[in-house]
Amino acid sequence: MTSALRTPPARVERVVTDADFLKFREFFYRKTGIHFDENKRYFVDKRLVDRMEATGAANFREYFIGLRFEAEGLELQHLVNSMTVNETYFLREAYQFDCMTNSLMDELATRKRPGEPLRIWSIPSSTGEEPYSIAMQLLERWPGIHLHDVEILSSDIDTQVLQAAQRGVYSARSVANLPKHWLDKYFTRRGDNEWAISRDLVAAVEFTRVNLSDxxxxxxxxxxxxxxxxxxxxxxxDVSRRAAAEALYDALSPGGFICLGHSESMSRISALYRVRRFADAMVYQKPLTGEAP
Structure with a gap:
């Protein structure tokens, strides 16, 4: 009795061609508003190949067909999670948090009726460092926190980072900028390189998945x-940036403020907002009803 030796299956070589990249880039842009330049090609290709392997797709065409016609959108969410970059730390660009507690919150509070909450929205939430920084800054440096109800909302398109934010466990690098008494007060040390944030702070932030382009x-x-x-x-x-600025404008109450990153300028995106310069930072404001931008 003889048995034939089986030849092992050939390794599938999954590649992303120039045409594949352009097709995917246009699709991802329509879904998320995120645009990948050619200089992101290696980053995009690697993650596409990773997802092809994870789903068992033999090539880009098979993977892309499944991605486009999957009713539940689960693979699209996996892909979004892999394509978004989330690197942050506590009290990043801290001057804006100082502006919040030194100037913005008092001005906003004057327009509130008794019992009406002040609402703050952090987007993208990433792994939670920003919304938790907002919460700690208010507790430590804004006396009005004892007089007003404040709601903190935080959103991201990436479901994995939202889960990490709700776990609330951070590396020593992530918490390095925090004052020591904040670290001792709001965190519990875990091992040599991890810090777990207070569950009271986790409960104080409402996390939601949001696509700013939808x-x-x-x-x-x-x-x-x-x-x-x-x-x-x-x-x-430019197009999706303008649409996002308009969505944020609609979300803001009259007189509400928006803080952008230090390299971003709302003045180059939309004429809807007016510039406000405070001692700590420059921010953008939705005009009060009846005011011109």
């Missing part, structure tokens, strides 16, 4: 008094 996602955000949208619009092109 009106169905953003239209539920209204009467927001202060938006932190930092280092997100740099990934958009």
């Amino acid at each position: 009106p169905a996602d953003t239209q539920r955000f209204r009467d927001i008094d202060l938006v932190f949208c930092r280092n997100l619009l740099i990934y958009f092109d």
Whole structure:
């Protein structure tokens, strides 16, 4: 009795051609508003190949067909999670948090009726460092926190980072900028290189998945008094950047403020906002009803 030796299956070589890249780039842009330049080609190709391997697709065409026609959108979410870059730390660009507690919150509070909450929206949330920084800054440096109800909302398109934010466990590098008494007060040390944030702070932030380019996602955000949208619009092109600025404008209450990243300028994106210069930072404001931008 003899048995034939089986030849092992040939290794599938998955590649992304120039035409594949352009087709995917246009599709991803329509879905998210994020535009990939040619200089991101290696980054995009590697993650596409990783997803092809994870799903068992033999080539880009097979993977892309499945991606486009999957009703539940689960693979698109996996792809979004792999394509978005999330690197941040506590008290990043801290001068804007100082502006919040030294100037913005007092001005916003004067326009509130008794019992009406002040609402702050952090987008993108990334792994939570920004919304938790906002919460700690208010608790430590804004006396009005004892007089007013403040709601903190935080959103991201990436579901994995939202889960990480709700776990609230951070590296020593991430917490390096925090004052020692904040670290001792709001965190518990875990081992040599991890810090877990207070569950009270986790409970104080409402985390939601939001695609800033999807009106169905953003239209539920209204009467927001202060938006932190930092280092997100740099990934958009002019058209999607303008659409995002308009969505944020609609979300803001009259007189509400928006803080952008230090390299971003709302003045180059939209004429809807007016510039406000405070001692700590320059921010952008939705005019009060009846005011011109």
